Amino acid sequence: MKVIVILGQVLDPAGIVVKGKAGRIFVNREKYVLQPADRCALEAALRIEEAEVVALPRGPLPDDDVLRQALATGADRAIYLTGDGFEEADDAATTGVLRAAMERLEGADLVLTGATTLDAGQGQLGPRLAEALGWRQIVGAWQAEVSDGKVQAILRQEDEYVTVETALPAVVTMRPGALKPRYPDGVRLINVYKDVGEIAEALEQWDVTELVDEESLRPLLERRGKDFPPERERGTRADGAPAEMAQTAADALRQRLGM
Amino acid sequence: MDFTLSPEHVALRRMIREVVENEIAPIAAEIDREHRVPMETMHKLGELGLLGVCFPQKYGGMGAGEMGYAILLEELGRVCASTAACVGAHIGISAMAIHLDGNSEQKEKYLTPLARGEKFGAFGLTESGAGSDAAAVRTRAVREGDSWILDGGKVFITNGGYADIIIVMAATDPSLGARGGITAFIVETDWEGFSVAREEDKMGIRGTSTAELVFEGLRVPQENVLGKVGEGFIPFMKSLDMGRLTLGAACAGGAQASLEECIRWAKTRKQFGRELAHKQSVQWMIANMATEIEALRSMVYRVAWLVDTDQPFGQLAAMCKLYGSEVASRAVDAAVQIHGGLGLTRDYPLERAFRDSRINEIFEGTSEVQRIVIASNLFREHGVRVRP
Secondary structure, X not given: OEEEEEXXXXXXXXXXXXXXXXXXXXEOOOOEEEOHHHHHHHHHHHOOOOOEEEEEEOOOOOOOHHXXXXXXXXXXXXXXXXXXXXXXXXXXXXXXXXXXXXXHOOOOOEEEEEOOOOOOOOOOHHHHXXXXXXXXXXXXXXXXXXXXXXXXXXXXXXXXXXXXXXXOOEEEEEOOOOOOOOOOOHHHHHHHHHOOHHHHHOXXXXXXXXXXXXXXXXXXXXXXXXXXXXXXXXXXXXXXXXXXXXXXHHHHHHHHHOO | OOOOOOHHHHHHHHHHHHHHHHHHHHHHHHHHHHOOXXXXXXXXXXXXXXXXXXXXXXXXXXXOHHHHHHHHHHHHHHHOHHHHXXXXXXXXXXXXHHHHHOOHHHHHHHHXXXXXXXXXXXXXXXXXXXXOOHHHOOOEXXXXXXXXXXXXXXXXEEOOOOOOEEEEEEEOOOOOOOOOOEEEEEEEOOOOOEEEEEEOOOOOOOOOOEEEEEEEEEEEEHHHEEOOOOEOHHHHHHHHHHHXXXXXXXXXXXXXXXXXXXXXXXXXXXXXXXXXXXXXXXXXXXHHHHHHHHHHHHHHHHHHHHHHOOOOOHHHHXXXXXXXXXXXXXXXXXXXXXXXXXXXXXXXXXXXXXXXXXXXXXXXXXXXHHHHHHHHHHHHHOOOOOOO
């Protein structure tokens, strides 16, 4: 079976400081990492036995690093998508590109990607793609396994975990932190970054203008400015003996809950 | 002139950093306290291919060159000096000796499992009467038909307690000494006549095995002679040069860890109403540390580049080891000072780092030996042969 994983990158949170007051994000070290939820999707894909895993980018990427990472970690093939007009693509435009890319790949049985992005909190790419393909979808899975032409996933609903199942083909989006991702393999890593050996041929570059027309690359999303969420109210501090502190806390809770 | 790391080395560092943070940092204090070799770490590093980082892919290695090896040791040194020492002895002087001087059968049989981490290696040179004076080796090897019989012993052998393969330096002709009298043998530790007499209880790098080895009528087949009979000193000197470079790398990592601890501490610790970060005395210590670390790192990468481009590197490797070990010691000393009393407690990693850093000025050639090497090379260029 063929599994598509869609991967994006994000500024390493360890290298940035968000300052609400200044209304800015300070980038101390400009380093990008694989989106954590997408990394779980890759792990879920690699755990499927005898699957051909093909990595595609989650929209326009400045370089092919996450795709090389995917190959180093065990993906069989990766396609870097670039081209005029793709730089501004949003999730809507990307959906069309991915669908066209999958057509050129002669279809697939399963698409795995992250349920949310770490920076923009976007979770729409998976569902959009499922709609565009007319496939079933499972959103926000903690685990995804394939057997007998079906995909089984674990979801959290309210206070419990439930197992859901759907027939393939399907789109499944994975929660960040759902699975412990494996490390890349040393030899694959060196070869894919050095562009030597068989693995170097597994990375291809496709021009999106050959896949879709100019019109469908136009983003639906328009950026009108940026703002930080309003600062949160400070909590109240309880002082005194434990009994007094408990009373203060209980009163505050009662008030909050309107009891 | 290009100082950028290649894409494969950037990616390799990212991978190693993650492995180190997830697998090694959490147990670094424990292996020191329990005085145990982190075998689980060694196996994990082997599975990932990291124990063959600098060896050709043909022999189970990763093919990341000396630069890759320097990055590995730098990242290991940053979180756990013990693990760095275990890996350094395994790759840098044991497997490296076979890589440099083994024939293709020896590489197939011994380098491949070492590179894959299926077997572990050690290097046996030091004896109770021979350390810095490496030519004074007393372990004897006597030819008997198609094999050699080894009698004697070694002390302070890193990885000695658990290694499967040990390169043993023995005198094949004591009258010749270093020039033609010493031979390197590849010894499998499950052979009859090999035993581990004891393990040292040390102040630092407590997560390593430092063993005393005994050879009694140990029979080594002729095909396990590494290099040529009587010329064991040559591969030994070469792999030791390589070892020096990566020891410098491990020191850069260790010093970097001290620096990071200090910055973290100086940001939060307040005295006289202000964080230590605002105190000039602390700023100066931190600035000195950072400057020395950068200088050291430049040296490390330059030596690695010399090795990877087949240029002479011995002199600079000696300088790198000498400077690195002293930078690491100065850094950890200043870091303890900045942390005050807490620097002496086991709640902070500096106490361990302080004990761990001392050995760097001793093993793989003491600071004194490095200075002799450096000075001899300098004088030789001017036509003077210095005698130790």
